[in-house]
Amino acid sequence: MQEFDVLVIGGGASGLRAAIAAKRAGAAVALVTKVHPLRTNTGVAQGGLNAPFGKEDSSERFAEDTLLAGDGLSEPELVRILTQGAAEEAVWLERMGVPFNRDGEGRLDRRRFGANSQPRTCYADDRTGHIVLQVLHEQFLRAEIPSFEEWYVTSLAVEDGTCLGVIGLGMRSGKLEGFAARAVILATGGFTRLYLPSTASLGTTGDGLSLALSAGGRLRDMEMVQFHPTVVPKNPGLLITEAVLGEGAELVDANGGTIAGSKAVPREKLCGSIMDTIENGGGSVFLDLRPIGKEKLSSRFPQTCELLRTVAGLDAAKDPIAIQPAAHRPMGGIEINGQGETALAGLFAVGECASSGVHGAGRLAGNTLTEAVVFGRRVGEAAARYAASAPKRSFPAPKLSDEERRLGALTSKNSASDSLGKIHGELGRLMNEKVGLARNQTGLKEAQDRLQHLKERHQRLRVGDTSRIYNYQLTAYLELGSMLSLAEVVVLAAQARTESRGAHRRTDFPERNDENWRRHISVSLVDGGPKLQHKPVGIPG
Amino acid sequence: MQITFKVYRKDPEGNGKPGRSEYTVDLSDDATVMDGLLKIRDELDGTLAFRASCLRGYCGECTMRISGKSTFACTAKVSAFTKKGPEIALDPIRNIPVIKDLVFDWDAFLWNKIKAVKPWLEPREGPANEEHRLPDAVMKDLRQVMSCYYCGLCDEGCTVLPVDFDFLGPAALTKAYRVAFDPRDRDGKERLRIAEQPKGVWDCVHCFEASEHCPRGIAPTERIVALRDKAFQMGISHEKVARHHQSFAASVKESGWVDEGRLAVESEGLTNIKGLMKLLPTAAKALVRGKAPLPYVHSKRPGADRIKKIFEKGERERK
Numbered sequence: 001m002q003e004f005d006v007l008v009i010g011g012g013a014s015g016l017r018a019a020i021a022a023k024r025a026g027a028a029v030a031l032v033t034k035v036h037p038l039r040t041n042t043g044v045a046q047g048g049l050n051a052p053f054g055k056e057d058s059s060e061r062f063a064e065d066t067l068l069a070g071d072g073l074s075e076p077e078l079v080r081i082l083t084q085g086a087a088e089e090a091v092w093l094e095r096m097g098v099p100f101n102r103d104g105e106g107r108l109d110r111r112r113f114g115a116n117s118q119p120r121t122c123y124a125d126d127r128t129g130h131i132v133l134q135v136l137h138e139q140f141l142r143a144e145i146p147s148f149e150e151w152y153v154t155s156l157a158v159e160d161g162t163c164l165g166v167i168g169l170g171m172r173s174g175k176l177e178g179f180a181a182r183a184v185i186l187a188t189g190g191f192t193r194l195y196l197p198s199t200a201s202l203g204t205t206g207d208g209l210s211l212a213l214s215a216g217g218r219l220r221d222m223e224m225v226q227f228h229p230t231v232v233p234k235n236p237g238l239l240i241t242e243a244v245l246g247e248g249a250e251l252v253d254a255n256g257g258t259i260a261g262s263k264a265v266p267r268e269k270l271c272g273s274i275m276d277t278i279e280n281g282g283g284s285v286f287l288d289l290r291p292i293g294k295e296k297l298s299s300r301f302p303q304t305c306e307l308l309r310t311v312a313g314l315d316a317a318k319d320p321i322a323i324q325p326a327a328h329r330p331m332g333g334i335e336i337n338g339q340g341e342t343a344l345a346g347l348f349a350v351g352e353c354a355s356s357g358v359h360g361a362g363r364l365a366g367n368t369l370t371e372a373v374v375f376g377r378r379v380g381e382a383a384a385r386y387a388a389s390a391p392k393r394s395f396p397a398p399k400l401s402d403e404e405r406r407l408g409a410l411t412s413k414n415s416a417s418d419s420l421g422k423i424h425g426e427l428g429r430l431m432n433e434k435v436g437l438a439r440n441q442t443g444l445k446e447a448q449d450r451l452q453h454l455k456e457r458h459q460r461l462r463v464g465d466t467s468r469i470y471n472y473q474l475t476a477y478l479e480l481g482s483m484l485s486l487a488e489v490v491v492l493a494a495q496a497r498t499e500s501r502g503a504h505r506r507t508d509f510p511e512r513n514d515e516n517w518r519r520h521i522s523v524s525l526v527d528g529g530p531k532l533q534h535k536p537v538g539i540p541g
Numbered sequence: 542m543q544i545t546f547k548v549y550r551k552d553p554e555g556n557g558k559p560g561r562s563e564y565t566v567d568l569s570d571d572a573t574v575m576d577g578l579l580k581i582r583d584e585l586d587g588t589l590a591f592r593a594s595c596l597r598g599y600c601g602e603c604t605m606r607i608s609g610k611s612t613f614a615c616t617a618k619v620s621a622f623t624k625k626g627p628e629i630a631l632d633p634i635r636n637i638p639v640i641k642d643l644v645f646d647w648d649a650f651l652w653n654k655i656k657a658v659k660p661w662l663e664p665r666e667g668p669a670n671e672e673h674r675l676p677d678a679v680m681k682d683l684r685q686v687m688s689c690y691y692c693g694l695c696d697e698g699c700t701v702l703p704v705d706f707d708f709l710g711p712a713a714l715t716k717a718y719r720v721a722f723d724p725r726d727r728d729g730k731e732r733l734r735i736a737e738q739p740k741g742v743w744d745c746v747h748c749f750e751a752s753e754h755c756p757r758g759i760a761p762t763e764r765i766v767a768l769r770d771k772a773f774q775m776g777i778s779h780e781k782v783a784r785h786h787q788s789f790a791a792s793v794k795e796s797g798w799v800d801e802g803r804l805a806v807e808s809e810g811l812t813n814i815k816g817l818m819k820l821l822p823t824a825a826k827a828l829v830r831g832k833a834p835l836p837y838v839h840s841k842r843p844g845a846d847r848i849k850k851i852f853e854k855g856e857r858e859r860k
Contacts, residue, residue, distance in 0.1 A: 036647065038691055039594040039602045087670070094672040097662040097723055099683035106674035124684055130599065131687045138661035138720075149652075172640065201595045236596045303599075303688070306757075310616045311597050421583030464587040469553050470641045473587035 001395060004030045004146075005387035006380070007166060007181035009153050009208060011037030013129070013369060014351025015187030016136040017376025018383070022185075023143045025384035030146040032153060032168055032179065034203060034475070037137045041189050041201040041352075042372070045129025046241035046303065047113050048121035049369035051090035052083065054110075057118045059083040065117050066367060069266045070331075070360025071502035072518055073221065075539045078338055078357040082367070085374040090122050093373065098135045100124055101300075112246030114365025115266040119246075121366040126241050126301045132369060148179075152475050153207065154407065156184065156215045156347070157399050163215070163347035165395050167403045171475075174468030176404055180395035182387035183346050185379060186212060186334060190352035191486050192225070193479075195327030195436070196428025197237040199228055203479070208353040210482035212334045213489070217342045218524045220355040220535075221332030222486070223493035224503045226363050227437055228328035229270040230287050232312050237326035240287060240304055242267070242365055247300065248291040252320065254283040268362045268503050271325040275437055278324065286320035325437060329368065331359035331503065332493075335522055337539070340379030343524070346390060350379040357539055361502020410477060412462045420461065420476050423454050427480075427487060430454075435491055440508040444495045451491060455484050489530055493521045496532055542627065544568055544619055546577055548589065549632040553641050562586065568619055574607055574629065575615040591643035601692030605643050606632040611697050611754070634697040636706070649706075651693055654713035658735050660720055663727040673725050686719045686764065688757050695761045698754030701744055708744045709736070711751035711761035718764040721771060733772045742768050743782035774859075781816075784808050794852040797845030802837055 006022040008015045011033030023029045033040070052062045062083040067074050094100055094108065100122050103109040113121035124131040140147075150171040157165045157178065165180040191206025192198040213219055230244075230251075231237035245251070251262040251274065261273045274285045289297060294317045298305055301316070308314045314321055334342055334349040336356055342349055350356075351372050358371055430450055434443035458480055465473045499513035500506050519534045545565045551557070564581045575593060582589045591614070594602040598616040605614055608622045611634050622629050633639045638646040667673070695711040702708055709717075714736055721732040736742045742765050751761040772778055778787060788807035792800040805823075809816035827833040842848075 035592075035594050035602070036652065039600045041595070043690075044595055044599050091670060091672050095664045095667065095669075095725065097664075097720075097725060099680040099687065099723075100672075101684075102675060102677035102680055106676055108672050109677075124687075127684070127688060130690070131684065134687055135662075141656060142659075142661035142663075201600070202593050234597075238597055307598050307616075419583045421579065467552075467554055467588065470590040470644050471588075472590060473582065 001178050001180055003180040004028050006183045006383045007179055008185045010187035012040035012042040012189055013136055013372035014376040016140045017373050018185050018350055018380035019145050020139055020143050021377040021380030022384040023145055025381050027384035027387050032148045032151045034152045036149050041204050042133045043130045045369055046126045047243040048123030048128045048366050050120050050366040051086040051122055066364050069115050069362045069364035071362050074360030075357035081338055082358050082374050086370050089373040096135050096139050098132055111243055113243050126303045155403055156211050157396055158215045159396050162345040164393055171470050178395050178400045182390040183383040185383050186349040186353055187351045188353045190330045192327050194483050194487050195431045198327040199237045199239040205479035206482050206486045209334055210485050217344055218335040218522050219489055220335040220520050220522045222489045223497050224331035224361050226328050226503050227271045227325040229267055229274055229325050230323045231326035233324050238311050250288045252286050252288050253277050266362050271437055284322045287323045288320040289316045331363055339382035348379050348383045350375050410463050411466050413464055418457055420480050423457055424480055427454055435494055438505050438507050439494055444491055447491050451488055458484055489523045492530055496521055545628045547630045550642050551639050572619045574617045590641045601690035604634055604692045606634055611694055636697055636702045651712055654709050655716050658713050658717040660716045665727045689759055694754045695751035698750040700748045700750055707740050709740055715761045715764045718768055733777050736768050737772050737777055737780055743780045781808055794849055797842035797848045800839040
């Protein structure tokens with residue numbers, strides 16, 4: 001069995017940054033990831049990462065904007081960790097080789113992005129995620145960290161409330177193996193594939209959240225799912241970075257009239273304006289990129305132009321683009337403290353799978369990548385410290401044979417007319433319709449009932465492919481299981497929150513209610529069923 | 542519309558012989574090949590193995606050959622491949638070991654070679670709170686190179702890899718360019734030394750297929766040429782092919798034409814006794830057949846002085 005001090009699960013920006021930091025802190029680190037790091041969902045991030053530079057800006061102003069976007073549910077002390085660490089991490093990325101766009105003096109240029117009150121977003125054209133990911137991967141290789149690529153983690157090895165490692169399935173070898181570790185960091189990404197359409201990659205299925213939940217961890221703010229305002233509604237959605245609005249693009253209705261309140265506002269408000277226009281007889285809403293000008297469009301947004309052309313058959317310099325909001329990123333996730341610690345000893349979480357307390361009810365555009373690197377480093381270092389002092393415990397070997405039996409029982413030749421894709425399709429549409437931008441008790445209750453039905457259908461299904469080598473049907477089965485268990489949590493939390501705040505808009509409770517609801521909803525499993533707890537805002541850093 | 546996919550199959554646990562499966566699925570008019578594949582795996586055959594990630598052209602994971610054309614299943618519209626009939630053939634890209642069905646060995650094909658060029662910056666010492674001040678033109682070139690999404694199409698198009706799989710290939714050498722041309726790297730020479738080793742830049746035959754095949758317009762062949770030029774400029778040119786280039790240019794500069802005897806000897810290297818010995822049979826044959834009359838004299842061509850001036854002008858301009 002392989003043994004490490006720190007085991008990082010997930011090869012996106014957060015996971016790579018955590019692994020590099022833990023290694024620098026002296027730990028024996030390894031990475032386990034279900035897709036190669038350069039294929040992870042970080043690569044789809046476009047707009048940039050926030051960091052306060054210059055005389056006009058400060059970490060305090062950055063914190064104010066972040067708190068405003070969080071709509072009263074962000075944790076001020078944790079936000080400060082983000083905003084005070086951002087500039088240093090942006091410079092670190094630059095010094096490691098990110099070719100950020102420069103201003104006339106050769107310094108980091110910043111663009112206006114979303115509801116940032118300052119030009120604060122460092123960027124690399126419209127491929128910031130893709131390029132930051134490459135540089136993190138370069139430094140990850142430089143650190144000579146063992147990397148288990150195309151390994152799917154099927155469960156956490158937990159004993160007496162302590163995480164002692166994970167069990168993973170090697171896609172290539174077809175073997176199930178245990179990985180012992182004193183500290184495990186989940187950096188597995190979000191769960192936006194609960195929704196269809198969505199802006200996320202195929203593997204964004206909430207695996208880590210589901211692993212943590214079933215092992216005794218807690219999930220927080222799960223009702224808060226951000227929709228991205230400007231998405232070409234395909235399946236999957238083709239996202240156009242909101243940064244285009246800061247560079248001159250306009251949102252217009254079918255008659256060419258500008259949509260009010262579409263500049264420099266939080267995504268939640270922008271989505272609301274777009275949906276109001278669509279629902280109040282405006283028909284479609286269009287993103288008009290022409291005011292940016294042809295030259296700037298192709299130099300600053302080369303990928304956007306390319307993908308619009310190849311995927312949607314549209315010319316950004318000629319045609320206004322029909323858009324609508326689509327599910328983008330969750331604000332909630334595995335409950336962590338300022339060090340990334342979860343409810344389980346030895347289990348840490350970071351990035352989009354975690355609820356760091358920063359994003360509250362709405363995420364400020366450009367904060368995702370910033371969070372990935374600031375918290376990635378912080379949690380990597382914390383896990384290394386923990387591993388250095390944690391008592392050595394042996395990996396619970398029987399868990400491996402239990403897991404072998406569990407997976408074996410899922411496999412059998414079957415000729416059911418039902419399928420994973422059909423269940424996922426129904427789940428995605430259900431979440432989009434009833435648990436999407438606008439919610440109410442009737443719809444949420446209906447969603448809850450139909451989810452039970454979908455879960456039963458999933459449990460009846462079997463995996464027909466009996467091979468273990470590159471058995472994507474098996475991993476898809478496990479991923480759908482994760483999604484269904486998380487959907488239930490999202491629906492329950494959304495029912496419980498009887499107010500409107502940030503991304504959570506209840507048509508039957510349209511007002512924000514600070515008296516009762518400046519509180520997080522935290523969910524854990526008790527006797528196999530989800531149990532909700534409320535925790536007031538005010539977590540210490 | 543009803544589409545029949547004829548898909549390459551290989552079972553790593555079977556007899557190792559490749560085969561082909563046929564699946565007919567109903568797809569919408571604007572469906573992509575990836576939509577078809579996901580539907581097949583979901584509804585018809587759960588054993589079909591293929592990779593996918595971003596689903597919309599960001600990541601390069603689903604590269605495959607679609608009716609003979611290598612591209613991405615997630616952005617390829619089915620309708621673009623069915624003009625002659627409702628059939629599409631799906632195969633792994635060429636020049637690559639296949640593991641199972643459309644899943645091939647990215648490690649051997651790409652990732653291990655990228656690792657071999659040590660593709661990371663050794664950052665210079667400096668204040669942790671201040672970025673390097675650099676003109677955007679330099680950064681823009683790097684951003685273009687880093688728009689690479691490791692799809693492997695340049696390597697698939699490469700004409701050297703089919704005869705020598707150990708050649709680093711255009712993708713890995715483009716990655717070497719990314720570091721060698723980044724002014725922030727502490728030791729700009731390290732990547733050039735690696736790229737210049739056997740199986741590196743000098744094995745490229747500059748057929749420009751890599752540049753033709755790159756979907757992002759990164760021009761890998763030109764990047765390889767740039768690595769060679771820079772290696773020369775920095776005096777890193779130990780490889781036989783590099784010596785061949787230098788000797789070729791030197792003899793044309795001095796005499797107006799190629800001195801083949803000198804070229805052969807200098808390419809092998811004056812201290813490379815073993816290499817020089819290998820030349821002897823060829824030299825003997827040339828003598829016997831009157832191709833190298835004795836005494837061996839390589840005289841200047843008429844106009845050689847003017848050719849020399851062209852060289853000198855070029856050298857001044859490069860400086």
